[in-house]
Amino acid sequence: AQSVTQPDIHITVSEGASLELRCNYSYGATPYLFWYVQSPGQGLQLLLKYFSGDTLVQGIKGFEAEFKRSQSSFNLRKPSVHWSDAAEYFCAVAQNSGGSNYKLTFGKGTLLTVNP
Amino acid sequence: DTGVSQDPRHKITKRGQNVTFRCDPISEHNRLYWYRQTLGQGPEFLTYFQNEAQLEKSRLLSDRFSAERPKGSFSTLEIQRTEQGDSAMYLCASSAGLAGALLSYEQFFGPGTRLTVL
Numbered sequence: 001a002q003s004v005t006q007p008d009i010h011i012t013v014s015e016g017a018s019l020e021l022r023c024n025y026s027y028g029a030t031p032y033l034f035w036y037v038q039s040p041g042q043g044l045q046l047l048l049k050y051f052s053g054d055t056l057v058q059g060i061k062g063f064e065a066e067f068k069r070s071q072s073s074f075n076l077r078k079p080s081v082h083w084s085d086a087a088e089y090f091c092a093v094a095q096n097s098g099g100s101n102y103k104l105t106f107g108k109g110t111l112l113t114v115n116p
Numbered sequence: 117d118t119g120v121s122q123d124p125r126h127k128i129t130k131r132g133q134n135v136t137f138r139c140d141p142i143s144e145h146n147r148l149y150w151y152r153q154t155l156g157q158g159p160e161f162l163t164y165f166q167n168e169a170q171l172e173k174s175r176l177l178s179d180r181f182s183a184e185r186p187k188g189s190f191s192t193l194e195i196q197r198t199e200q201g202d203s204a205m206y207l208c209a210s211s212a213g214l215a216g217a218l219l220s221y222e223q224f225f226g227p228g229t230r231l232t233v234l
Contacts, residue, residue, distance in 0.1 A: 044225040106158030
């Protein structure tokens with residue numbers, strides 16, 4: 001069965017500092033990978049996605065992620081964090097369980113705190 | 117507003133009561149998903165519809181849970197005889213479902229329904 005691991009439960013950074021959130025996946029086929037962000041009490045907003053092609057993908061709000069097949073990783077990065085980036089971040093992989101269902105399997109999330 | 121909407125946003129109920137949630141997907145999307153998210157966890161898949169057909173149900177979906185999408189548009193999720201363990205955020209998502217197109221993989225989420233069972 002596929003799985004997604006986000007090793008860091010909680011990360012604290014200072015505003016203006018760089019950020020890297022780690023994500024490792026386990027999936028037998030070519031993975032379709034996503035990063036979502038969730039503010040308290042809200043739904044999930046898609047930051048970026050990887051389907052194929054260039055392994056460095058750009059997303060919204062200045063985020064980027066790099067797919068590394070050899071390391072089974074899809075880490076999220078941002079060069080300079082803003083206070084409004086404080087939220088919970090989820091990595092996910094799309095799994096085709098047969099037919100037309102491409103359900104998502106999520107990691108447990110990383111909570112980001114930004115200090116002023 | 118052309119996004120996914122869910123109603124209600126919050127629901128507080130007593131143990132043993134029945135509750136029903138509604139999801140309105142993006143209008144041209146034929147795929148609809150329900151997920152459940154408990155505190156400190158990522159969302160977990162519950163069930164999937166393509167048009168009006170419910171094609172997959174997770175083992176998490178006990179016989180107290182039922183979902184419908186009667187006309188292939190909005191969907192409802194009903195929980196009968198609620199238990200305290202049902203307290204969670206219930207998320208709905210939709211996707212375009214274009215055969216052979218990578219866009220099919222991208223799911224758009226609603227704001228969720230927060231259920232509290234007392």
